[in-house]
Amino acid sequence: MMDKPSSKTLLFAGMVGSSLSLLVVAAVAHTSHLSRTELTAEQLAADGIVYEFVQLAERFPVEFNRYFPAGATTESYAEALRLGRDIYVAEACWHCHTQQVRPIPADEQRWGPRSQASEYRNELQHPIMRGTRRVGPDLSREGARRSNDWHLAHFYDATSVVPTSVMPAYRWFHDARGYPNKRGMAIITYMQSLGSWLDCYPNCLDRPPSTMQRDPSGTREGV
Template sequence: MFESKSGILLIGGLGFFLFAFLSNGLVPILLYRHLPEQTVAELAENQNLIYQFEDLSVRYPEQFEKYYGEPNQENLAVALELGREIYTAEGCWHCHSQFVRPVSNESVRWGKVASSDEYQNVLQRPVLWGTRRVGPDLSREGGRRGNDWQALHFFDPPLLSPSSPMPRYTWFFDENDPAKPNKRGLAIITYVQWLGSWLEQYPLYERFVPLKEQMQNPLE
C-alpha cells in the first residue's frame, strides 16, 4: 500500500497535518506558556482606556451616571466586558477584522502587524480575527477618534462616512438621540476605544490635562 501513489499521498497528507498541528497548535502554547492570560480587571488598569472612560463620563454626565455611576476601574471592567459581548452579538466581526496582516502594506494603513501576545487576554476568547474587510480593520481603532465621533458614527454612520454600508445602531441610544448613549452605547464605545490601547502609538493619556483638572480649571 505504501508503495502505491495513494499510499504516498496518504503519508504525505498525515505528515502535513502533523506539521500544521505542531506549528499552529503546540508551538504557540510552548512559546507563551509563561505569559498568563489577562483578566478583564487587569485590562481595566490600562491608563489610556481609563482616560477614555473618564472622558465619556464628562461628555455624557447624565447618561453615564445613570448606567455606570462613577468612572472607576470596576465599572470600566463591566463596560468593557459588556462592550465585547455587544460587538460579538451584533456581528460587527462579519465586516471588521481585528488582525493586521504582514501583507499588502496593511501596517501602513492600520499600524504594526498583529502579534500573538496581543491576544493573550479573556476578551480575545474567541478571537475575532475576521476574514472580510467590508469596513476597516479595527485592531488599532482605539484613540484614533474621539468618543463623540464614535457615538455619532454608531447612531448614523453615513453622517460621517457617506459611502458607509454600516447599519444604524439607534438602539444604543435613549430617545433616539445621539447625545444620549445608553448602557449598551457607552459599553461598545469603551470596547472600541480599548482596541490597540496597549500599543505605544496609542495617543498617550499623559498628553492631556486630567479631566478633573479641566473641569476645575476650564480656562487653563
C-alpha cells in the same frame, strides 16, 4: 477483493493516519500561537483606563452614573470592555471588520505595526476577534483615532459622518435623546480600547498623559 480483516486494517490505518496528522497540526498551532498566560478584563483595566472612558463620564454624567454607579473606575472599565466585546460579537461587527494587521506592507502602511500574538492574550479574545472579512477597515488600532462623539454619530447613522459608508445603523445603542445608553457606552469604550496597548500607530490622536501613566509598582494607574 477486500475481505473483512483487510477492512479492519484499512479502517485502523486511516484512523491512525488522520489522528496523527491532526495531533501534529494541533501541536504546531499550539507552539506557534498559544501562550501560557492570558489577562482577564480586570487585569487589562488595571493596566490603565483609556481617556475616552473618562470623557464619557464627564460628558454624560447622569447617564454614566446610572449605568456605572461606581464611576470611571477600573471595575467599571472592565465591565464596559466585557459588555462592549459581547456587543461587538452579537452585532456581527467582526464579520465586516478585522482585528489583525497582517505582516504585509499594505496593512502596516494603513494601520501600523503588524499584530503580535501577545495582543490576543486576554479574555476579550475568547474566541479571537481576528475577523473574517473587511467591508470596513481593520479596527485593531482604532482607539483614539476618532472622538467619542464621532463614534456616537457613526453608530446612529454611519452616513452622517462617512457618506459612502454601508455600515448598518445601531440606534439601540442610544436613548430617546440620542445619548449613548449602557450598550452605547460599552461599545464606544471597547472601540477606544483597541490598540491602547501600543505607544503609537498612524492617525492616533494624542491622549492626555494622565490616563495611562504607570505607577512605580509597574501597573498603570487609573484616573
